[in-house]
Amino acid sequence: MSNRTNRTMDPGCMGQPPVAIQIIQNLDIFGVILYSVLTFMAAFSLLIFLEECIYIYRKVPANKKSLIVWVNGAAPVISTMSCLGMWIPRGVMFTDMTSACYFAVVVFKxxxxxxxxxxxxEAFLKRSSKHKLKISTGPCCCCCLCLPHVAITRRSLFLLKLGSFQFALMKIVFTILSIVLWTNGNFDVTDKKITGAAIWIxxxxxxxTITALWPVGILFMHLKTTLQTIKIVPKYAMYQLVxxxxxLQTAIIxxxxxNGIIACSPPFSSQARGYMLSQQxxxxxxxxxxxVTRLLYRRQYNPLPTEEHNNKENTCMVALSNSA
Incomplete structure (x- = not known):
């Protein structure tokens, strides 16, 4: 029975992912069209981002330039890395790690x-000194409605920043550690054994990640009324969608x-084909x-109103606090 299984198993389903030249040699007409269109999309995304960078550096105040560039770059960077991973399947681990590191910084930014x-x-503390932060938000504590509200102070603001910054720092540290362990043969993303490094890292x-997303959610819930004129809700939605x-989508695929649910298609093994589908x-x-993000961030960056807007903001926040 084992011999019969070995005879029917295609050797291409058991080896490493193909190199780039093998992909080019095995492309049919549909494959040529698919790879060409996806490569064009990735290149066009990068060109849109570069054009947006020029606009930002010309039109946006200095204190916001780098922040908006970083946030805008999340989708184009991931698209570019995915395109590299699509053409060079054996480098998918490195392209995914690069995308993940970039997005870890975007969370803080x-x-x-x-x-x-x-x-x-200073303006945030002045505006919000009389209010409190609702910390029963996702992804950590959305169901813990009994959690108390926290006063907005310099210390609480510092803790919010620290909660997101630790992810930007530690993600890069663990990525470097994973690459070093991989070169030594100790890190394999498919290794589910308790002795493997991947199962711990x-x-x-x-x-x-969850710890870093929590402060962003807390601050968003507090400022979504204040920043509704600059479309902060759809911006936050795009950030969450990325x-x-x-x-999540990549992890599921x-x-x-x-687990072999995605069928093998030589020269791609089941796992390599899953990676390929994810990249595409x-x-x-x-x-x-x-x-979408180009439309959201390409606007006039005028300062927020002060007196009239503050009165409206205070009314809304008091109403939210009373309802909570």
Whole structure:
């Protein structure tokens, strides 16, 4: 029975992912069209981002330039890395790690961007000194409605920043550690054994991710009324969508591939084909998100109103606090 299984198993389903030249040699007409269109989308996303950078550096105040560039670059960077991973399947681990590191920095930059859009730390503290932060928000404590509200002070603001900054720092540290362990043969993303490094590093990074997203959610819930004139809700939605597609969707596809649910298609093994499908989906999705974020961030950056807007903001916040 085992001999019969060996005879029917295609050797291409058991080897490493193909190199780039093998992909080119095995492309049919549909494959040529698909790869050409996706490569064009990735290149066009990068060109849109570069054009947006020029606009930002010309039109946006200095304190917001780098923040908005970082946040705008999330989708184009992921799209570009996915395109490289599509053409060079054996480098998918490195392209995914690069995208993940970039987005880890974007999480922190998005939090700082919301503060700068509200006038900076001092203006935020002045506006919100009489109010409290609702910490029963996702992804950590959305169901813990009994949690107390926290006073807005310099210390609480520092803790919010620290909660997001630790992810930007530690994600890069663990990525470097993973690459070093991989060169020594100790890190393999498909290794589910308790003695493998991946089974320890990946869940810990997941905890750091959730811990970093929590402060951003807390600050967004507090400022979404104040920043509604600059479309902070759709901006936050795009930021969350990039997170879901680049992290959760990719993880689900990879798990299905590792369990053999995604069929093998030589020269791609089941796992390599899963990686390939993930990269191709990300290119298309990030292309659409790039177009949407360009519309959201390409605007006049005028300062927020002070007196009249403050009165409206205070009324809304008091109403929210009473309802809570």
């Amino acid at each position: 998005f939090l700082i961007m919301m503060l700068e859009e509200s006038g900076g730390d 990946n869940p810990f990074v997941g905890v750091l 997170l879901i597609l680049s992290q 990879n798990i299905l591939a590792m 989906l990300l290119i298309l999705e990030m292309f659409i998100i790039t177009l």
